[in-house]
Amino acid sequence: xxxxxxxxxxxxxxxxxxxxxxxxxxxxxxxxxxxxxxxxxxxxxxxxxxxxxxxxxxxxxxxxxxxxxxxxxxxxxxxxxxxxxxxxxxxxxxxxxxxxxxxxxxxxxxxxxxxxxxxxxxxxxxxxxxxxxxxxxxxxxxxxxxxxxxxxxxxxxxxxxxxxxxxxxxxxxxxxxxxxxxxxxxxxxxxxxxxxxxxxxxxxxxxxxxxxxxxxxxxxxxxxxxxxxxxxxxxxxxxxxxxxxxxxxxxxxxxxxxxxxxxxxxxxxxxxxxxxxxxxxxxxxxxxxxxxxxxxxxxxxxxxxxxxxxxxxxxxxxxxxxxxxxxxxxxxxxxxxxxxxxxxxx
Amino acid sequence: xxxxxxxxxxxxxxxxxxxxxxxxxxxxxxxxxxxxxxxxxxxxxxxxxxxxxxxxxxxxxxxxxxxxxxxxxxxxxxxxxxxxxxxxxxxxxxxxxxxxxxxxxxxxxxxxxxxxxxxxxxxxxxxxxxx
Amino acid sequence: xxxxxxxxxxxxxxxxxxxxxxxxxxxxxxxxxxxxxxxxxxxxxxxxxxxxxxxxxxxxxxxxxxxxxxxxxxxxxxxxxxxxxxxxxxxxxxxxxxxxxxxxxxxxxxxxxxxxxxxxxxxxxxxxxxxxxxxxxxxxxxxxxxxxxxxxxxxxxxxxxxxxxxxxxxxxxxxxxxxxxxxxxxxxxxxxxxxxxxxxxxxxxxxxxxxxxxxxxxxxxxxxxxxxxxxxxxxxxxxxxxxxxxxxxxxxxxxxxxxxxxxxxxxxxxxxxxxxxxxxxxxxxxxxxxxxxxxxxxxxxxxxxxxxxxxxxxxxxxxxxxxxxxxxxxxxxxxxxxxxxxxxxxxxxxxxxxxxxxxxxxxxxxxxxxxxxxxxxxx
Numbered sequence: 044x045x046x047x048x049x050x051x052x053x054x055x056x057x058x059x060x061x062x063x064x065x066x067x068x069x070x071x072x073x074x075x076x077x078x079x080x081x082x083x084x085x086x087x088x089x090x091x092x093x094x095x096x097x098x099x100x101x102x103x104x105x106x107x108x109x110x111x112x113x114x115x116x117x118x119x120x121x122x123x124x125x126x127x128x129x130x131x132x133x134x135x136x137x138x139x140x141x142x143x144x145x146x147x148x149x150x151x152x153x154x155x156x157x158x159x160x161x162x163x164x165x166x167x168x169x170x171x172x173x174x175x176x177x178x179x180x181x182x183x184x185x186x187x188x189x190x191x192x193x194x195x196x197x198x199x200x201x202x203x204x205x206x207x208x209x210x211x212x213x214x215x216x217x218x219x220x221x222x223x224x225x226x227x228x229x230x231x232x233x234x235x236x237x238x239x240x241x242x243x244x245x246x247x248x249x250x251x252x253x254x255x256x257x258x259x260x261x262x263x264x265x266x267x268x269x270x271x272x273x274x275x276x277x278x279x280x281x282x283x284x285x286x287x288x289x290x291x292x293x294x295x296x297x298x299x300x301x302x303x304x305x306x307x308x309x310x311x312x313x314x315x316x317x318x319x320x321x322x323x324x325x326x327x328x329x330x331x332x333x334x335x336x337x338x339x340x341x342x343x344x345x346x347x348x349x350x351x352x353x354x355x356x357x358x359x360x361x362x363x364x365x366x367x368x369x370x371x372x373x374x375x376x377x378x379x380x381x382x383x384x385x386x387x388x389x
Numbered sequence: 390x391x392x393x394x395x396x397x398x399x400x401x402x403x404x405x406x407x408x409x410x411x412x413x414x415x416x417x418x419x420x421x422x423x424x425x426x427x428x429x430x431x432x433x434x435x436x437x438x439x440x441x442x443x444x445x446x447x448x449x450x451x452x453x454x455x456x457x458x459x460x461x462x463x464x465x466x467x468x469x470x471x472x473x474x475x476x477x478x479x480x481x482x483x484x485x486x487x488x489x490x491x492x493x494x495x496x497x498x499x500x501x502x503x504x505x506x507x508x509x510x511x512x513x514x515x516x517x518x519x520x
Numbered sequence: 521x522x523x524x525x526x527x528x529x530x531x532x533x534x535x536x537x538x539x540x541x542x543x544x545x546x547x548x549x550x551x552x553x554x555x556x557x558x559x560x561x562x563x564x565x566x567x568x569x570x571x572x573x574x575x576x577x578x579x580x581x582x583x584x585x586x587x588x589x590x591x592x593x594x595x596x597x598x599x600x601x602x603x604x605x606x607x608x609x610x611x612x613x614x615x616x617x618x619x620x621x622x623x624x625x626x627x628x629x630x631x632x633x634x635x636x637x638x639x640x641x642x643x644x645x646x647x648x649x650x651x652x653x654x655x656x657x658x659x660x661x662x663x664x665x666x667x668x669x670x671x672x673x674x675x676x677x678x679x680x681x682x683x684x685x686x687x688x689x690x691x692x693x694x695x696x697x698x699x700x701x702x703x704x705x706x707x708x709x710x711x712x713x714x715x716x717x718x719x720x721x722x723x724x725x726x727x728x729x730x731x732x733x734x735x736x737x738x739x740x741x742x743x744x745x746x747x748x749x750x751x752x753x754x755x756x757x758x759x760x761x762x763x764x765x766x767x768x769x770x771x772x773x774x775x776x777x778x779x780x781x782x783x784x785x786x787x788x789x790x791x792x793x794x795x796x797x798x799x800x801x802x803x804x805x806x807x808x809x810x811x812x813x814x815x816x817x818x819x820x821x822x823x824x825x826x827x828x829x830x831x832x833x834x835x836x837x838x839x840x841x842x843x844x845x846x847x848x849x850x851x852x853x854x855x856x857x858x859x860x861x862x863x864x865x866x867x868x869x870x871x872x873x874x875x876x877x878x879x880x881x882x883x884x885x886x887x888x889x890x891x892x893x894x895x896x897x898x899x
Contacts, residue, residue, distance in 0.1 A: 056484050088483060088484065088499075089461065089462055090462070090481075090483065090499040090500045090501070090515065091499060091500070092500060092510075094498075094510075094512065095497070095498050095499050095500065095512065098406070098498045099497060099498070126510055127510075135406075135512060138402060138403075138405055138406065139405060139406040139498055139512075141405055141407075364520075368520070372520060374484070383461075386461070401649065420764075421763075421764075422649065422650055428759075428764075447668075447763075448664035448665075448667050448668050448768070449664065449667075449716075450659075450660040450663035450664050450667070450715040450716050450717075450718075451713075451715065451716045452655075452657055452659075452660050452714075452715045453712065453713050453714060453715065454635060454636070454639060454657065454659060454712075454714045454715065455636055455639065455655075455657065456636065456639050456640045456643060456652070456655060456657055457634075457636040457637045457639065457640045458640065459655055460636055462655075465655060467654070467655055467656045467657075467660045467661075467664075467715075468664075469664055469762070469763045469768075476763075476764075477763035477764070478650065478763055479647075479650055479651050479654050479656055479661075479761065479762070479763045480654050481654065481655050490667075490671070501653070501654065501655060502653075502655065511653070513653070513654065514654075
């Protein structure tokens with residue numbers, strides 16, 4: 044058995060409205076909003092990065108898990124924007140939350156599914172009893188070159204899940220996971236480049252949709268469940284349109300999509316996206332509810348999970364700040380401030 | 390600030406990114422930062438004490454003439470925070486509205502400065518208003 | 521222990537001169553003033569703070585020995601009060617009969633660095649681990665002290681400004697001052713904000729300068745017409761970090777140093793005719809007036825406002841123009857203060873002359889007051 048015993052998120056304070064960016068580049072605001080279904084996105088403060096965000100999200104997760112951090116045996120962090128290219132984010136996070144020295148871990152990369160890849164790694168270690176508890180992190184302070192429309196949707200945030208194998212501690216059991224991967228050059232970044240390159244419409248059908256659909260179908264096939272059996276569904280959110288479309292295609296309703304759908308308020312948080320969506324669902328979940336989460340990472344692959352909520356969730360939900368708390372605490376910045384905070388002014 | 394102090398950063402943060410001070414076993418006074426000798430009763434019997442990370446603003450100043458390392462952060466605000474447990478500490482204040490003395494604050498881990506683009510990142514404690 | 525001759529460069533941005541050239545001029549002037557030859561000097565006490573960091577030259581005492589051929593030389597590096605500390609070291613050596621005629625040099629060359637780089641270097645005099653590396657500048661620490669002093673003792677920004685106005689007015693009559701011009705009260709609020717609430721015109725500027733004094737024992741001093749006698753001194757300390765002090769509106773180091781100095785001198789604060797105090801920021805002059813013991817805590821702002829600190833006031837504070845008017849090349853300042861005492865007590869201060877000057881007091885503080893040195897002189 045393996046499941047979530049604690050979880051937490053962090054979303055920075057600042058936001059920038061879609062029209063603020065669109066107006067600077069002479070884009071038609073309505074078209075952009077309709078095309079992306081994003082009304083505003085989160086912006087990191089000048090002193091924030093994936094390490095600082097992961098630390099706070101991890102502390103929130105620990106508050107819910109109520110365990111001694113020294114008992115955590117592994118920590119994996121998925122990000123496209125780690126603080127260092129060489130020196131893992133996890134070492135600073137483990138230090139900050141008091142994990143001691145008896146742990147393994149690594150920084151993980153698989154575009155936007157690095158967070159769920161980390162989750163699967165921790166699942167393996169916990170389920171096989173190699174460790175008692177493990178932490179999986181998805182965090183990103185995503186960036187696109189300023190003149191590219193991709194900069195309209197890049198968000199910033201972190202989500203952390205602590206896994207365990209003790210039935211009495213699990214608030215949501217991860218009952219099954221299935222992945223579908225292939226070699227697709229839909230979106231990439233070479234090491235010395237600051238910004239990634241997007242293969243435009245190629246990232247849709249052959250990439251996002253193909254992998255998301257197949258992974259989700261394989262999961263449902265394996266578990267014998269149908270879309271209607273689930274209470275909540277979470278997909279990766281490169282924008283608001285893609286998850287809405289794939290949900291419809293697979294036979295899920297907007298109702299099922301609702302609780303995990305935060306992209307319209309914070310943008311695409313890349314490696315954190317599907318994990319923040321899951322945390323948002325858990326914040327309001329009830330015992331017995333079934334959740335399906337399918338991430339997508341360019342390059343490409345999807346990880347699909349079948350999660351069932353236990354009765355332990357009720358007492359844990361409000362032990363730390365919820366996703367809604369972070370969504371509601373916000374302050375808008377103008378475009379110049381946005382450039383200053385994201386260090387784009389050279 | 391002193392450049393290339395990679396080892397200094399490591400010494401400073403190896404006990405974690407907490408607010409750690411000392412408690413004197415003899416006179417029970419709390420101090421920040423930690424000390425080897427008690428400033429009140431001069432005893433050498435001190436133990437580590439981990440502060441909660443909450444407090445209030447005691448005094449503050451917004452800086453327009455920065456340290457060279459923080460030129461990109463101007464203007465930034467430095468404050469003396471009176472921790473709930475009594476001692477004060479000096480740290481930057483972020484994300485505030487209507488800054489006033491007495492404002493309740495909580496600690497957070499943020500980038501304090503970096504040794505340039507290729508240098509190490511110095512993470513440390515800053516404070517922000519409690520929700 | 522006496523000062524029998526003094527010499528100085530102007531305080532300025534000496535683009536064309538390095539440390540050696542500054543030392544050379546000041547020492548030449550000091551020897552001339554004491555009618556002595558360099559061969560008469562038996563020991564050197566050299567104060568310098570940033571030679572290592574800014575100028576790439578440490579061991580400034582060895583540099584001076586090299587220049588003047590004097591064997592016995594000591595370096596003093598203790599922040600802003602280094603100059604005063606060097607005078608004390610020379611005095612102690614003379615009192616212990618290890619020196620007969622000592623040359624004290626305070627030198628600093630800071631203008632080679634830009635403003636922000638200089639800020640970073642200067643932050644060395646604060647608590648590195650818990651103030652400087654948290655982003656605090658020296659100005660911001662004094663700024664918080666100012667806010668607290670305004671809160672607890674009702675000192676106003678207007679009163680703070682009067683310190684700068686007075687010191688500039690005095691400096692206008694001082695040839696060696698870097699800022700030899702008067703300012704008007706309105707100029708202060710128009711100057712740039714440094715760290716709220718302190719503005720540029722509340723803050724002493726750093727620069728280049730060298731000051732030198734020749735010190736001698738009583739026997740040798742008898743033969744000199746112009747001299748001043750060191751009758752008492754004290755050194756005090758306080759927590760490095762401002763946040764560790766219970767009352768941040770008091771310089772505990774200065775209270776202690778002052779107490780010891782007055783005890784040794786066997787006089788009281790009200791006997792002092794004039795005092796050179798450490799106005800690195802306007803607030804530190806006000807706090808020094810209180811903590812040396814001229815007025816009660818909280819009363820200094822009113823004291824200055826009522827003109828009692830003017831040249832013709834009750835006790836002239838910073839008749840030279842202070843750090844604000846003269847400029848503050850760190851290690852030179854303490855020696856510069858002693859030079860002003862020399863002029864004043866020998867009736868040689870021209871338009872700055874304090875009438876009936878009998879006892880003069882100097883005081884410097886390192887950083888935010890972690891070290892304080894007080895010296896009291898008589899005719």
